[in-house]
Amino acid sequence: xxxxTILNIGNNIIVPVQTExxxxxxxxxxxxxxxxIENTGAKGLLIDVxxxxxxxxxxxxxxxxxxxxxxxxxxxxxxxxxxxxxxxxLIQLGLQMKNLHTALNIEDGLAxxxxxxxxxSLSRRKDEKFRK
Amino acid sequence: MKSSENSNECFEILISNYxxxxxxxxxxxxxxxxxxxxVLAQTRIVTAVSELARxxxxxxxxxxxSAYQITKKRNRPGLKCVFKDQGPGISNIxxxxxxxxxxxxxxxxxxSGARKLCNEFHIESAEKKGTTISIVEWL
Ligand SMILES: Nc1ncnc2c1ncn2[C@@H]1O[C@H](COP(=O)(O)OP(=O)(O)OP(=O)(O)O)[C@@H](O)[C@H]1O
Ligand SMILES: [Mg+2]
Numbered sequence: 454x455x456x457x458t459i460l461n462i463g464n465n466i467i468v469p470v471q472t473e474x475x476x477x478x479x480x481x482x483x484x485x486x487x488x489x490i491e492n493t494g495a496k497g498l499l500i501d502v503x504x505x506x507x508x509x510x511x512x513x514x515x516x517x518x519x520x521x522x523x524x525x526x527x528x529x530x531x532x533x534x535x536x537x538x539x540x541x542x543l544i545q546l547g548l549q550m551k552n553l554h555t556a557l558n559i560e561d562g563l564a565x566x567x568x569x570x571x572x573x574s575l576s577r578r579k580d581e582k583f584r585k
Numbered sequence: 586m587k588s589s590e591n592s593n594e595c596f597e598i599l600i601s602n603y604x605x606x607x608x609x610x611x612x613x614x615x616x617x618x619x620x621x622x623x624v625l626a627q628t629r630i631v632t633a634v635s636e637l638a639r640x641x642x643x644x645x646x647x648x649x650x651s652a653y654q655i656t657k658k659r660n661r662p663g664l665k666c667v668f669k670d671q672g673p674g675i676s677n678i679x680x681x682x683x684x685x686x687x688x689x690x691x692x693x694x695x696x697s698g699a700r701k702l703c704n705e706f707h708i709e710s711a712e713k714k715g716t717t718i719s720i721v722e723w724l
Contacts (some may be wrong), residue, residue: 473610475603476639507610507628509635510694538628546632546698547684 457482459489465497465566466490466528467559471504476511483519490528497566498523501559503534513548520553529569530554533562592653592665600668601647606638609650613666616652620662622724630664630722633702636695637668637718643689645672645716655721663704663723671715678710 457474460467466489474482486498500516502508508516520530531554543550554569556562595616598609613634617627634650641648648670655663675681682700687693696718700706705721 473607475607477603506614507632507635509632509639510692510698511635511639514692536624536628538625541625542628542632542702545629545701546636547694547701548692548698 457485459485461489461493461495464495464570465499465563466493466495467499467501469501469504473506474512479512479515483515483522486519487522487526490523490526495528496570497563498528498530499559499562499566500530500532501534501562502532502539503536503558505539506536508535508539508543510546510548513543513546513550517550517553529566531556531562531565531569533557533559592655595652595654597649597651599647599649600638600641602642603639606635606642609638610635613652613664616654617664617722620654620664620724622664622722626722629702630666630720633699633720634666636699637666637720640695641668641670641672645670648672648715657723661723663721665719665721667717667719669715669717674712674714674716675708675710676712678708682708 457468457470457472466486468482468486489495490498498520516532523530533556535555554565556565596612598605598612600606600609610631614627614631617630638650648668651667651669653665655665657663680686682696683693684697685693699720703720703722707719708716710716
């Protein structure tokens with residue numbers, strides 16, 4: 454099983470998952486992602502699962518957990534590239550992917566991250582303007 | 586095995602670690618691809634295989650998966666996967682099948698989910714003797 458590359462581009466960390474991960478690989482990836490966040494102070498985390506053919510309860514839960522942990526470290530997560538068959542299967546399996554933000558592809562995912570990261574401060578700015 | 590079905594064993598995989606789970610998934614996937622199952626059926630069944638193989642590793646330590654090509658009347662082909670272990674077994678199957686039930690502080694989605702993901706699901710288990718689960722998907 455191959456190592457997963459973790460890219461750091463601007464304020465974001467991008468993780469293209471290219472191989473089927475077994476459980477220990479997936480746990481290792483989670484650790485590596487959190488380390489990378491710690492080292493770079495990245496504001497956004499984008500995980501691309503377009504090359505992943507199945508997401509079972511283990512991987513699904515791990516992805517949800519990773520995004521929760523990232524948030525505690527001040528980093529927002531977007532999961533991109535879930536195949537429609539994977540989505541249907543996850544729903545049938547009964548796995549709730551609540552609180553995990555998703556987008557169709559990397560481009561949309563980056564746009565969503567941008568919005569999530571700058572969003573609250575923008576609205577604060579709007580509030581300030583409103584008060585004047 | 587019902588008398589109206591014919592079966593042909595295709596492969597058997599010993600399952601004792603996480604890499605074996607991936608191997609089982611890959612073999613089932615390529616068999617289904619060759620047989621002409623849809624991508625959705627492949628995804629559903631391979632996900633069920635992943636859950637049941639992991640249950641062997643986590644709850645029983647080791648076991649095996651045997652895959653069979655089966656045919657029904659009018660030559661409708663199907664795939665049958667049998668997961669067999671000689672682990673601790675399940676004392677209360679109804680309880681274990683419930684969504685959310687887990688003895689390992691996990692989500693408890695494996696058994697209930699696997700049942701929902703395939704056409705047929707059958708479980709037999711006896712305490713201290715082991716567990717046998719078969720799943721079937723028809724083309
Ligand atoms: N092969 C097995 N041998 C012994 N006990 C099993 C086996 N498979 C399942 N069980 C029992 O049935 C329970 C429910 O299984 P299920 O797969 O639904 O949940 P889980 O494995 O605990 O959690 P999850 O699969 O969601 O991570 C398990 O907690 C375990 O007690
Ligand atoms: Mg399980």
